[in-house]
Amino acid sequence: MSSDHDDLPLPxxxxxxxxxxxxxxxxxxxxxxxxxxxxAMRDSGANPYPYRFDxxxxxxxxxxxxxxxxxxxxxxxxxxxxxxxxxLREQGKLVFATMRDRDGExxxxxxxxxxxxxxxAAIRDLDLGDWVGVHGTVMTxxxxxxxxxxxxxxxxxxxxxxxPDKWHxxxxxxxxxxxxxxxxxxxEEARRTFRVRHAIIASxxxxxxxxxxxxxxxxxxxxxxxxxxxxxFITHHNTLDMxxxxxIALELHLKRLIVGGMERVFEIGRIFRNEGISTRHNPEFTMxxxxxxxxxxxxxxxxxxxxxxxxxxxxxxxxxxxIFHPDGSGQTAVDLAQPWRRARMIDLVHEATGVAVHxxxxxxxxxxxxAQHGVPVNPRWGSGKIIEELxxxxxxxxxxxxxxxTGHPVEISPLARVDRHDPFLTERFELFVGGRELxxxxxxxxxxxxxxxxxxxxxxxxxxxxxxxxxxxxxYLRALEFGLPPTGGLGIGMDRVAMLIAGVNxxxxxxxxxxxxxxxx
RNA sequence: GCCCCUCUAGCUCAAUGGCAGAGCAGCGGACUUUUAAUCCGUUGGUUCAGGGUUCGAAACCCUGGGGGGGCACCA
Numbered sequence: 001m002s003s004d005h006d007d008l009p010l011p012x013x014x015x016x017x018x019x020x021x022x023x024x025x026x027x028x029x030x031x032x033x034x035x036x037x038x039x040a041m042r043d044s045g046a047n048p049y050p051y052r053f054d055x056x057x058x059x060x061x062x063x064x065x066x067x068x069x070x071x072x073x074x075x076x077x078x079x080x081x082x083x084x085x086x087x088l089r090e091q092g093k094l095v096f097a098t099m100r101d102r103d104g105e106x107x108x109x110x111x112x113x114x115x116x117x118x119x120x121a122a123i124r125d126l127d128l129g130d131w132v133g134v135h136g137t138v139m140t141x142x143x144x145x146x147x148x149x150x151x152x153x154x155x156x157x158x159x160x161x162x163x164p165d166k167w168h169x170x171x172x173x174x175x176x177x178x179x180x181x182x183x184x185x186x187x188e189e190a191r192r193t194f195r196v197r198h199a200i201i202a203s204x205x206x207x208x209x210x211x212x213x214x215x216x217x218x219x220x221x222x223x224x225x226x227x228x229x230x231x232x233f234i235t236h237h238n239t240l241d242m243x244x245x246x247x248i249a250l251e252l253h254l255k256r257l258i259v260g261g262m263e264r265v266f267e268i269g270r271i272f273r274n275e276g277i278s279t280r281h282n283p284e285f286t287m288x289x290x291x292x293x294x295x296x297x298x299x300x301x302x303x304x305x306x307x308x309x310x311x312x313x314x315x316x317x318x319x320x321x322x323i324f325h326p327d328g329s330g331q332t333a334v335d336l337a338q339p340w341r342r343a344r345m346i347d348l349v350h351e352a353t354g355v356a357v358h359x360x361x362x363x364x365x366x367x368x369x370x371a372q373h374g375v376p377v378n379p380r381w382g383s384g385k386i387i388e389e390l391x392x393x394x395x396x397x398x399x400x401x402x403x404x405x406t407g408h409p410v411e412i413s414p415l416a417r418v419d420r421h422d423p424f425l426t427e428r429f430e431l432f433v434g435g436r437e438l439x440x441x442x443x444x445x446x447x448x449x450x451x452x453x454x455x456x457x458x459x460x461x462x463x464x465x466x467x468x469x470x471x472x473x474x475x476y477l478r479a480l481e482f483g484l485p486p487t488g489g490l491g492i493g494m495d496r497v498a499m500l501i502a503g504v505n506x507x508x509x510x511x512x513x514x515x516x517x518x519x520x521x
Numbered sequence: 522g523c524c525c526c527u528c529u530a531g532c533u534c535a536a537u538g539g540c541a542g543a544g545c546a547g548c549g550g551a552c553u554u555u556u557a558a559u560c561c562g563u564u565g566g567u568u569c570a571g572g573g574u575u576c577g578a579a580a581c582c583c584u585g586g587g588g589g590g591g592c593a594c595c596a
Contacts, residue, residue, distance in 0.1 A: 026530075026531075026547095026564090026565050026566085027530085027531045027565095029547085029564090029565075030531065030546085030547060030565095031531095033547080033548085072554090087556080087557070087558095089555050089556070089557095089558050089559095090552085090555090090558085091552060091553065091554070091555055091558075091559090092551075092552035092553055093552085093553050094552090094553045094554070094555075095555095096554080096555045096556075096558080098556080107555085107556080109554080109555090111553070112553080113553080127546090127547090128546070141554045141555075141556090142554050142555095143554070143555080143556080145554085145555080145556070147554090161531075162531045162532080162546055162547075163531085163532080163546075164531080164532045164533085164545095164546090165531090165532040165533050165544090165545055165546075165557095166532085166545065166546075166557065167532095167533080167544090167545065167557045168532070168533040168534085168544095168545080168557095169532085169533085170532070170533090171532090171533070172528090172532090172533095172588085173588065173589060174528090174587065174588040174589080175532090175588095177588090178588095182532095186532090228596055229595090229596055230595070230596075231594090231595090248596095249596090273595075275594060275595050276522095276593075276594045276595065278590095278591090278594090278595085279589095279590080279591095280595090281594090281595065388596090408596095412596080413596090430596075437596070440596060468595085468596090491596090506589095516587090516588085517586095517587070517588090519587080520569095520586080520587080
């Protein structure tokens with residue numbers, strides 16, 4: 001970094017105006033003052049950006065080891081700690097500072113008599129937000145506050161830009177999402193939410209490794225975006241001069257690996273859907289999918305319950321979560337450790353409408369029922385699709401506590417295996433919590449002849465104008481021809497699980513950098 | 522894409538048609554056990570942008586922009 005601050009506008013009016021800029025307190029003047037401090041350090045031969053600092057323990061460990069000290073204790077234990085200056089309190093010939101690292105906070109106790117005039121002046125010159133490394137001894141104040149009595153202190157990095165309000169933090173949602181770094185610095189709630197998210201992901205990996213699943217990585221760039229119904233992002237490869245799609249699901253590649261004999265695989269990966277943005281949808285989001293040879297959907301239901309309940313306990317210490325009602329009418333506390341309800345989609349529609357439905361019914365009957373409930377119906381839709389629409393419009397929003405909805409019609413489940421007791425339904429489930437879909441799993445269709453027929457139905461629907469429907473994936477069919485063993489598969493939307501367990505009601509709160517329009521600079 | 526709300530100092534917020542303000546941060550000063558330290562003094566504004574109405578606009582109107590919420594979309 002050079003010392004001429006070419007990002008600052010040159011005031012028109014010469015040296016007097018420059019001095020004016022420096023003595024003001026707008027953002028530019030504030031930055032200029034802090035940059036001047038850096039120049040002064042360099043002039044005195046010090047490096048304001050040293051390369052490293054060796055700390056002896058984290059602030060969490062410091063508190064764990066010394067948190068029980070009596071008030072007014074002076075120890076001779078020397079420690080080296082590092083962190084960011086969050087608060088400064090001057091008290092004559094003393095300075096108290098609150099320093100924070102990733103795991104904790106500690107007070108720095110600075111006495112002019114201990115550190116000498118020069119260092120004392122330098123410490124008084126620190127700004128909120130500066131990173132510092134400290135050597136000192138462990139003590140407690142008269143009031144009992146655990147502190148490090150500073151012997152030596154060095155600046156590790158300067159905060160040239162002032163921190164947000166030390167008490168109110170950042171509340172402007174736009175700024176919080178765009179400048180997530182600032183949000184994380186000042187808002188404990190944001191730090192907590194992301195700790196929960198990342199603990200959930202670690203918990204999933206732990207459970208899956210424990211059960212013998214191998215974590216794999218499959219392509220993000222797809223020649224055909226398959227495995228789900230969604231509009232894809234389109235991109236282009238220059239050398240191959242070809243159109244590529246960002247993946248909308250992990251499914252088809254992972255099942256190829258089961259064909260290859262890997263038996264139990266999972267991937268936690270980003271997928272992309274070129275659709276609307278809302279409190280429940282971000283264009284890129286994280287999906288966990290797993291596939292298990294020799295299993296069917298009933299095992300997938302079991303592991304779904306285990307994964308999510310364990311994640312809640314691992315991330316928050318409790319299996320109790322607060323579930324937001326989809327109509328905004330409040331929250332309900334639910335203990336995930338209790339067994340989750342299971343209900344067939346057709347039975348839920350029956351409950352909600354008072355009319356028994358089944359995909360074997362003539363489509364006219366279901367159209368009439370849909371019309372009764374004000375559910376618009378596309379003329380191309382068959383009985384199965386209309387039942388799904390009826391479910392979404394009459395029953396879905398009532399599913400507050402975790403509910404496995406099972407037995408989806410074949411028409412809307414092109415990759416799921418037909419129910420062993422009912423040829424119109426599939427061995428499939430979706431998990432709903434708070435009226436939102438969190439997971440989807442099934443007994444995987446492994447008959448290549450039937451899969452081809454289902455793909456051809458998808459292709460026909462797409463050709464008829466339904467852009468989100470699928471197409472025939474010849475390579476996937478070739479894989480099935482080598483033999484896919486009986487397989488259970490599962491997909492879980494990690495962002496929504498994070499929302500549930502962290503107790504937040506917007507997906508942007510659990511995505512570090514949510515998709516936003518570009519900022520004008 | 523449509524509807525509603527919102528945008529004021531670096532941050533958090535006032536000012537409802539009549540002199541743009543406060544707290545925090547900053548700057549100067551006092552203070553050797555503070556805890557958002559306190560106390561005294563003090564700097565800082567393209568009120569998102571542009572246009573209009575008005576003697577007078579942060580406020581009212583129009584257009585545009587960012588964000589939020591809802592609808593639509595959405596395995």
